[in-house]
Amino acid sequence: MKYISFYALALIALGGCRSVETKTSVSQPPNIVFILADDLGWADLPLYGNRFNEAPNITALARQGMVFENAYAANPVCSPSRASIQTGQYPARIGINDFLPGHWRPYEKLKVPMNKTQFLPLSYETIGETLKRAGYTTGYFGKWHLGRTEKHHPKNQGYDTSVVHRGGKFFNYNDDMAPTTEFPDDKILSEALTDMGVDFIETNRNKPFFLFLAHYDVHVQLDAHNDQIEKFMKKPKVEGYPSNAVYAAMVQNIDISVGRIMTKLEALGLDDDTIIVFFSDNGGLVSRFDEIPLLAQSKLTYYEGDSLQYIASSNKPLRAEKGTVYEGGIREPLIVKWPGTVKKGSRSEAIVCGIDLFPTFAQMAKAELPKNQVVDGKSFVPQLRGAEEGQDRTVFWHYPVYHHSEPASAVRQGDWKLIHFMDDDRLELYHLGNDIGETRNLADSETEKRDELYHLLSQWRKQVKAAMPTDNPDFDPLRRKEWSRHPAFGDMVKGTTSTSF
Template sequence: MKFSKVTFALFLSLFFLNSSFAQKKPNIVFIMADDLGGRDLPVYGNRFNEAPHISKLASQGMVFSNAYAAPVCSPTRASIQSGQYPARVGIFDFIPGHWRPYEKVTVPHHEVQHLPNQIITIGEAMQSAGYKTGYFGKWHLGNNPEHLPQNRGYDQAHTYVGGGFYNPRFTPEYPSNEQKRLSEVLTDMGINFLEENQNEPFFLFISHYDVHVQLDADKELISKYLNKENDPNYSNNAVYAAMIEHVDLSVGKIMETLEKLGLAEETLFIFYSDNGGVNNRFDHIPLLAGGSLEVYPEGHPLRYIATTNIPLRAGKGTVYEGGVRVPLIVRWPEKIKAGIKTEALVSSVDFYPTFVELGNGSMPENQVFDGITMLPILTENKIDPERELFTHYPVYHHTVPMSALRKGKWKIIENLVSGEFSLYNLEFDLSEMTDLKFSYPEKLEEMKSVLKNWQQSTKAQMPKPNPDFDPAKRYEWGKNPFAN
């Protein structure tokens, strides 16, 4: 009898021990590049840039062909933190926002120049789920102390606040005795966080400033690409390529650290970008800086061109595919098949519900969410071929204010100045060159109805006629009068 009780007790102990292992919450590492285009990486077909560590990550996980972000940084960041479309959260442009005082329409402004206080962030949700949270790098969702990540759900945080790539400054200050590039310092922060929190579930968010303009990189890396054979179908900017390699080195060091700590197998690893690539600055000034200023002489086109997103149309600051379709690579050993590609339509609003479900957490009850969990896609490659994804960018940037809907293979774009619509079939026209609205009038009306209903449901702000419209001065840029 005593033996059977001991045996039974041992059985129960082993059962609950195994159950606890089976239910162990996965760690989450999220690395985001800034302005990295949808066709800038070798895994997406680029033949000039090099990113061996990101390619290795892709070979071990899932590569998304239809991942979307907002056209610029702050809206994407707001959508990740809130789980809401930028139109709903109220941050639809970069903070403080573009402004043309004499244009045909006056564009809307952010009611607040920070992530709204009532938003429960993904950091806070993961804290509630029992995670240690860390955020390092660019934030761009408010500069006042109460709006920074350390007060919005992150146990450890250092926000990049300026100084360029070689003299970075942070709040709170980050002690460093070595002169290191920004990407290296952010990597060090991430490694320290991993080492300090390796014994409990963690959510690490590294937000790089590379490959944002003004472009600047290590001279040795630049020389490597200056001496490399060019791809005739790409811009081949050596400084930009070197900046991509800086990000790649960061990804590699984080991957290596997870392996050394024995955490790679139980960590969901995400690589993403906040918007499409920059083909040229909206104000048409040179985009090189610092030690890279003289890499290309006066008059050279690559003083003005960072990348090309071909075959995607346009780039950052537009609702065209080049502005909103971005790289997304996800690795989760033994849960995601290695080396798999997916056509699933996903968006920045999907990370919040995905991470909360992974952590067995709870979604905040009084907060509207626009995203869906990605777990069926990640683990089974289940795809909704008719999923609807929305982009609302009611400001002037590289083009006029626009709003867009992608539904399956179809995409509609509304010009918010003229009121005109364009309709594209992305399956056959990835470059959005052939407007099919007259050929498919029923599809046009269907898409218009869906887009208009969404605009109303999210209370998407719209441009209004400008009483100060001046055709002679319309293209002049001014300071946003609502900036603070």
């Protein structure tokens, strides 16, 4: 009996070892959920100091993960920023420098370059394709803005399941979806997109998945349910902040979406096996560039005769807004929850950019980067694991377009940031460590740093072959602020390549 007992114990022990080995050998890579807001500013969320908007679920996500203080979009508007996320490349290298098709002021001092194409070419390997190669099931739901025609939609860019929101509606949007949907007319868009995301998680619960949930909130025209708006209309305003109730309701809708995704993962027992990343595509909008009301027609009565018909938000203490390379146009909220890897409630000062998401997701998934595609980004997995590096990193922006400002490029290296404005060839230099609001231009006093950064910026523009504005033969000082439909609008609708390059 002694020998039998010993033998039985040995078998149990051996079986236990084999059980551990088997579990390890078949362990799956983590699921990844990426939630992208539209036009949500760094200063719009309570976790970054906002005292009017409400986002308890996003705050809860932050408590469970890491918050980045120096996260940036690769461009101050949507299409270039989204192209950078999909490819890991600077938008200037891709040749998509403005939203598709772009802004156009025909009588300005400079003639701005058109986008190289009016879609993201299929020749690029997207993050969807990279993770699909690594065994992930991939889904994309929401705003795409990287090609209007079906040929260039996510379903042909590495996403197994996708529904694209092509229009600008928050209600009654079924015909603006590709493929068309059958949601009730009074179901708000954020809820519908989240419904699809939740269904995708449920369907693919037993295999590794990558969910890209791309909201249209908080983009204009601002719209939300009346009861939500009325809730914030009754809330006391915060001094120094516009406290727009429609905008606050849209922030709340994003927050509700985040909460629903977190709840579904918990209900399915996937919480510990899923990474959640929350980001925005560019800085917050203060007011429309064309100076028209930014509320949906049906919501104008809430602010009849009030300046809040024209003002969405504020990025203070950051300077300026979407469509500029000042901090208000490019600094973003970024939260990463990675159970078992990221320290809960941690914050990082590392400088990260939208171009970094591609290599970061690839490393999370243990996927190989594409061999024949330049990846400008750098994985920030080391920072997620606690490395205190990346604060002296150099990153670049190129926005050669008249929008909320003049055509400009910028570089940040550590705490220093240089902006080159092309309209009059001026340089502005700021020390963000001491002046996050970019209020003190040090270009004339810190000439050595100014020249060093300008050299870096000039060399980078040559390296990526950045398209530059040229003198405009139709320049008219009296008409320079006039807006016109972009000449490449037809190319965008047809899904053809622009001939401007």
